[in-house]
């Protein structure tokens with residue numbers, strides 16, 4: 001009797017999607033899986049490296065792209081360059097913008113969050129950002145021509161269920177800690193004296209996702225580097241010269257925005273979300289209503305939204321699915337933890353591993369050269385291995 005072939009569809013090909021694909025390849029015999037991965041972009045931009053816009057020439061982004069078609073080919077997956085527009089959960093079909101529908105036995109939903117530029121009056125991509133390669137390229141150009149003034153890093157709010165637990169004001173803001181500190185280290189001492197670096201966040205404190213020790217250390221680091229902090233920010237309007245906040249106006253000669261996180265339009269359209277655009281999941285990342293749909297990465301209700309969490313979730317989800325197929329014991333469930341590993345310049349890095357956000361007590365923090373080294377090695381290893389690390393988190 002022929003072995004069953006499982007039609008596996010992965011939507012999204014960045015941290016979560018690529019890791020799902022790698023785990024499927026590692027766990028399953030090739031003749032038992034018919035894999036398809038879908039993304040509108042044939043190249044994945046490795047986002048954690050985009051913070052180097054603060055110290056590199058604008059073309060640096062070219063070195064941080066991964067050819068998804070090649071990765072898919074190696075994993076024996078079919079890559080479809082398209083956007084999923086609707087999931088018919090009853091028929092087990094994904095409708096795409098420009099190809100015919102895809103049928104699935106199991107679906108991995110890894111399409112992340114849409115950027116909510118439109119949710120703040122006056123805010124748009126032209127004001128500056130870092131989350132995509134074209135935005136980082138523009139920011140690198142701004143930094144190269146920088147002649148002093150007020151340089152503002154602003155984080156948009158996380159739009160999520162106000163009663164959700166844990167609740168964070170922003171989905172992820174580690175990248176603005178990293179980029180503001182990298183800017184501080186990249187400017188010449190003379191130019192630094194003529195520059196005010198601001199970090200604006202709706203959170204009540206920097207490091208809201210961290211434990212008390214790590215948060216204290218982060219705050220101390222920002223203060224020592226003379227980064228001005230504006231917390232509890234309520235955005236009213238943005239114009240090309242600054243930010244109108246409920247508490248007053250902050251002028252800016254340059255801005256870098258992390259736009260609000262507004263959830264997934266695909267999950268909303270397919271009625272798979274929690275009413276706020278995020279996909280609810282159980283401890284093995286399965287949708288509570290549709291056990292053959294797993295959600296992994298930024299698209300889930302989990303906070304904060306981190307690449308590290310996406311990779312861990314991908315491991316748990318794929319192992320769980322395969323355990324069900326092979327009727328073997330389920331793997332341990334997903335235990336969220338917050339891992340912050342950032343390059344802070346001047347030969348230093350900041351590392352924190354925390355579980356206090358989830359009611360546990362782990363609150364590890366280290367600041368020093370080994371953390372910078374670890375971050376740089378991880379960055380290189382990820383891109384060099386095209387997402388397949390020798391030791392996966």
Ligand SMILES: Cc1cc2nc3c(=O)[nH]c(=O)nc-3n(C[C@H](O)[C@H](O)[C@H](O)COP(=O)(O)OP(=O)(O)OC[C@H]3O[C@@H](n4cnc5c(N)ncnc54)[C@H](O)[C@@H]3O)c2cc1C
Nearest residue numbers: 012014015016048083084111112175297298305306307308
């Ligand atoms: C500047 C920056 C630096 C960061 N640094 C770090 C860091 O150092 N450490 C860390 O842990 N995290 C970091 N993060 C966060 C990390 O990048 C995200 O958590 C991670 O990218 C989430 O991965 P994901 O695959 O879930 O979602 P995404 O990265 O958002 O990927 C989603 C993919 O789905 C595709 N897609 C979207 N809609 C559809 C659709 N309808 N159909 C098909 N495909 C679709 C998109 O094109 C995209 O390729 C950083 C983020 C930024 C912006």
